[in-house]
Amino acid sequence: MTRATLSTPVGRSSRKCVAISGLRRYSISVKLSVKSDYAARAILGLARHYAEGTALRAEDLAAEQSVPANYLVQILIELKAQGIARSVRGKEGGYLLARPPAQITLGDILRAVHGSVFDTPALSDADCPLELRNAWRKLQQALEGAADAINFEQLSQESGNKKQMYYI
Numbered sequence: 001m002t003r004a005t006l007s008t009p010v011g012r013s014s015r016k017c018v019a020i021s022g023l024r025r026y027s028i029s030v031k032l033s034v035k036s037d038y039a040a041r042a043i044l045g046l047a048r049h050y051a052e053g054t055a056l057r058a059e060d061l062a063a064e065q066s067v068p069a070n071y072l073v074q075i076l077i078e079l080k081a082q083g084i085a086r087s088v089r090g091k092e093g094g095y096l097l098a099r100p101p102a103q104i105t106l107g108d109i110l111r112a113v114h115g116s117v118f119d120t121p122a123l124s125d126a127d128c129p130l131e132l133r134n135a136w137r138k139l140q141q142a143l144e145g146a147a148d149a150i151n152f153e154q155l156s157q158e159s160g161n162k163k164q165m166y167y168i
Contacts, residue, residue: 032110039075039113040106041065046085047101047152048159055087055094075113082112101156107147118143 045065049056058076062069076095079085086098097104110117118140122128128136 035113036110038067038072039079039109041067042072042075043104043109043152044155046095046097047156050097050101055096057094079112084108084112102151102153104152105148106150107144110147117147
């Protein structure tokens, strides 16, 4: 079996693929960014305070979730633009969820900060074998389905249950 690393021709997006016996296989690692982690932490923090109905200051939310405050403000602005969070002005101002935590999924957060849950250049590459593109599409659908099955009410309840546990 012959294995060679190839680069795409000039003019196409720079990506590497591995050719094995004439087939092109893209080397992709599925990694979520720090931004997606911080966005999820922010929404989880807001979900935990949702029932109170009070806005949280970005600085307080950042401290509670161990996130840099300046970066969190930028993320909250993006989440606000996507209709996931909303802001309240004034002395008692801050951020709230724009809708109930049960209606916000991890998939919503990933799409808000990245545009998609999973993407690979192979999905739109006409040179990628059809069976491999179908496999990438199945993986994409599975990841999106899993991310959309996790909502922030569930996550908030899980963290609430941990707080109520007593250890001896």
